[in-house]
Amino acid sequence: MKKDLLMILFICMFLLGAYMAIAQASPWEGVKAPYEGQEQSIGSYANGCLSGGEALPLQGEGFQVIRPSRNRYYGHPDMIAYLTKLGAKTKAFGLDDLLIADIAMPRGGNFSSGHASHQTGLDADIWLSFAPETLTKTATENQTAVSLVDLKNYKLRRENWLKEHAILFQVAASEPEVARIFVHPVIKETLCGLSWEDRSWLQKVRPWWGHHYHMHVRLRCPEGSTSCVNQKAPPLGDGCGAELISWRPKPEDDKKTASVTKKKKAKIKPAQCTTVLTQ
Template identity: 75%
Template structure:
């Protein structure tokens, strides 16, 4: 009886572990480099691993195996890190990109599925970090979430340089940041403000920036996002993100039924190659 219970529980644990096949794959597919589907419902063929240490950057939490990307993203991150180092910034800390064949994470992200999304922490590494520190880095928020204001003790000029350099590259489609960070950048003096248009406000991005690239040339099945509205995004659009005063009325919570996403048929081929 005890043996039966043990085998039953073991079988359950194995089933849970194998519930998401994308997380069980440990190597890229052998197909050509392709970002397939949408950023939040797709996969990645012919992925390239970002080297864990390079000029101007270090990869954190590599045990998660989320340092694979479309070759365009690998090239972008290397270029960005080299440029920021040239401006005197310490090493960038590169976090989640994608898994070896893309696909969805069990938790943590809904995007990062096509090798075209990358998280870069707003903490810098002034020295080569030990393996232990790379696996358990300390996240530093630059936003006081309670007061909806910038944490001046955490914000540095280096952050402004990082955002400008990152967003100025033509292959970048969007960079997601907390609305307070966007407000801060909008309030600064810039000779060229065109890049600010790509910096988009989104909740949660107060200790890292989320870079998203355009669909690469040759990725015919890659689904692009809508075009960003005209302007630098520093006007009424940004103000709409500010918390509204509590008028004492409680809004009724609405429960939205989660839509089941069906991946492009090509993704099944990627998964089994």
């Protein structure tokens, strides 16, 4: 009798967990194909959707898509053109294939967990490791990330840093359609410490936690996307001074602040997103 009760309890808990997972899932994750409307990035990077999106080929000149089963290799046509161009340019510089990770879901929108942005087809993650040969289907799904930062000691992993990384960042950030490239502050410091004839592109390379094994490229709102919301432009200068220093770890006493719990407001998507999702 006791075993029966335990079995019933186990089944109930399993069903409750499954129900909660379904309830919390984003409806955007269930859509498998782009919305066949005018190409538009709608809303903001962290609260929007994508109309007329395109799929990035799983393999092209100078790049390969990893973890394609996640179905996150869709973007605004401008993003697809940018990544295609970037792969060709970096290959011409002698780099091995770029590993393109998440861009957006077929119609953009929000994820159940993980990314807050990547909602309008204008964000793309590129891993900071390269593929010297064509990956097998299994390998594309099971790539291991290579971190460029010793997170515990807040310093560069010199054994993982390649001259090709510097080339990649410069080529990627120099394109006019790029608004920002997010990287770990230690990577930004490393780039700032190198000799560059032109340092203007460094302004777009922005420090942000978590980006130690990949770079996050963000494009400006495309022409014709009238409902797209651009992010405020980065501060003037190369960003290699006091602003970057402020990201360095501080003594524990300096980190102590009052704990304040803020209630997050529910985000309301632009009205066009209802059409994009449901039709």
